Amino acid sequence: MPTVNVNIQPAIISWALSQTSEEKLGTKLVENIKHWLDGTKSPTFNQIEDFSKKSHIPLGYFFLQTPPVEQISLLEYRTLDSIELTNPSRNLIDTIHEMEAVQEWMVNYRKEWNYDTISVVGSLKGITDISVIADTIRKDLGLNVEWYKDCGNPSEAFNKVRGLLEECGIVVMMNGIVGKNTHRALDVNEFRAFAMVNEWAPLIFINGADSAGGRLFSLFHEVVHLWIGENDLYNDRRYSANGIKPIEVTCNAVAGELMVPKTVFLEKWNNNTNDDTHEKIKELARMFRCSGSVIARRALDNKKIDQNVYNKVIADAIEAYIQAKQEKSSGGDxxxxxxxxxxxxxxxxxxxxxxxxxxxxxxxxxxxxxxxxxxxxxxxxxxxxxx
CATH class of the missing domain: 1.10.10 (Arc Repressor Mutant, subunit A)
Structure with a gap:
């Protein structure tokens, strides 16, 4: 069978190259791409098909006359400005599209079966009082102030809250890869979670590649976004309070209050006699079934530790996460x-x-x-x- 060359616009090849990394494409394909761009060679259909598979760009895109403009409105709601989200990965883009399909299906299903809209969505729009928001969410979900005591660890706490959200009609999806492709791992440095506001089928997606404590905080962060009624793409690994939009400051603060109530935190912190601050943070993290990073944020906000201690806790947590990812086996049920x-x-x-x-x-x-x-x-x- 003769080799079939195809006419692909150089602008498309350049755009496709910008959507991936040379490491994923391999040396041979990268060399061919260079020749296609300088006009010394033309690609074959099989080569473009290989380019499509390795870059995860739909094959049809390569035969357009100009690069596609993908409208991904969720990117406008990112928590922090970042290089990663200026040029989002195909993994993030495809995950968003996948969740859009899930949400669209659920909206159509609920309308067809005459479901009521989800009343909590946007019910706190315009409210900024941390206590009011936290108390309302607790009431709506049926959580008492020290709800975490019934849980053994952050994973159990996550599952408890997720179950309560399901009872409210909120869709909570989680994955650490794109679909079922184990070669396309989601990067927690690019995003931790996102929330898609819709009165019929509000949806939260959690990056399963995050730590158990990180997933729990992200879940609460996105819950606040749904109650306030604003989409979110959460990409903050440091539980920031500065340099982010006011709504993000509010969501972080409410998430912290829901996980670690201020009055209980201050009592436990003041009664803990451990002179080693880092050990004290670990002890309280176990007590509240959350991560040390959340405890450190609460301690910093309540002037129990300084910024240097907080930075060290966050740095250690990120290092521990990286180490755990490297040691983690791929097995499991x-x-x-x-x-x-x-x-x-x-x-x-x-x-x-x-x-x-x-x-x-x-x-x-x-x-x-x-x-x-x-x-x-x-x-x-x-x-x-x-x-």
């Missing part, structure tokens, strides 16, 4: 991991829609990143029933 990525309400809705004939199995597999072999098992573990 497949079905348990698959279920942890999905929202229970969403999966049960899909099962109901499949049973009624409104949604095909193929669509169900696509939306849940499962297969015909795994969908039923994953769904049943989340309370989904298939007839």
């Amino acid at each position: 497949y079905y348990r991991v698959a279920r942890s990525k999905l929202d229970g309400v969403f999966v049960r809705a899909i099962c109901e829609s499949v049973n009624s004939g409104r949604t095909s199995f193929t669509e169900a597999y696509r939306l849940t990143n499962t297969t015909s072999k795994t969908f039923s098992e994953v769904a049943s573990g989340l309370g989904g029933v298939l007839w």
Whole structure:
């Protein structure tokens, strides 16, 4: 079969190259790209297909006359300005698109089945009082002030809050990779979570690559965004209070109050006789079922430690996270991991829609990143029933 050369606009090749890294493409492909750009060679269809697969850029984009303008409005709501989000990765872009599809499906489902809108969304719009917001969220979710005492660790605390959000009708999805592609890991340095406001199907996505404590804080941070009624792309690893928009200061403060109530924190801190501040922070982190970074932020805000101590705690936490990621094995119960990525309400809705004939199995597999072999098992573990 003869080799088929294709005519690809140089501007498209340059744009595609800017969307990925040379390391992902490999030396041979990078050398070919250089020749395509200087006009000494023309690409073959197979080479462009290889470029598409390695860069995760849709094949059709390569045959456009000008680079596509991808409208990703969520990027406007990033917590911190950063180089990473000036040029978002294909992994982030594809994850956002995937969650947009989930949300769109859920909106259509709830409208079709005559569900009510989710009343908590935007219910605190314009409110800035930290105590008022925290108390309202506690009341809406049925959380008492020291709710964390019923949990053994940050992961249990996360699951407890996630379950309460599901009861409110809020979709909470989590993944550390794009879809089910283990070669496309999400980068916690690029983003930790995002929230997509919608009165029919508000959605929170948590970057599963984050630490357990980080995921819990991100969840509460995005909860506040939903109650205030503003989208968010959370990309702050240092629990900042300066250099960010006022709404982010508010969301961080409320998340801190929900996890570590000020009155309880001050009592426990003052009663703790440990002279080693770093050890004291670790002890309180275990007590509140959260990360040391959150305790350090509370201590800094309440003038119990200075900025240098806080910076050291954050730096140590990031280093520990990196070390843990390097040592972590890739094993684990497949079905348990698959279920942890999905929202229970969403999966049960899909099962109901499949049973009624409104949604095909193929669509169900696509939306849940499962297969015909795994969908039923994953769904049943989340309370989904298939007839």
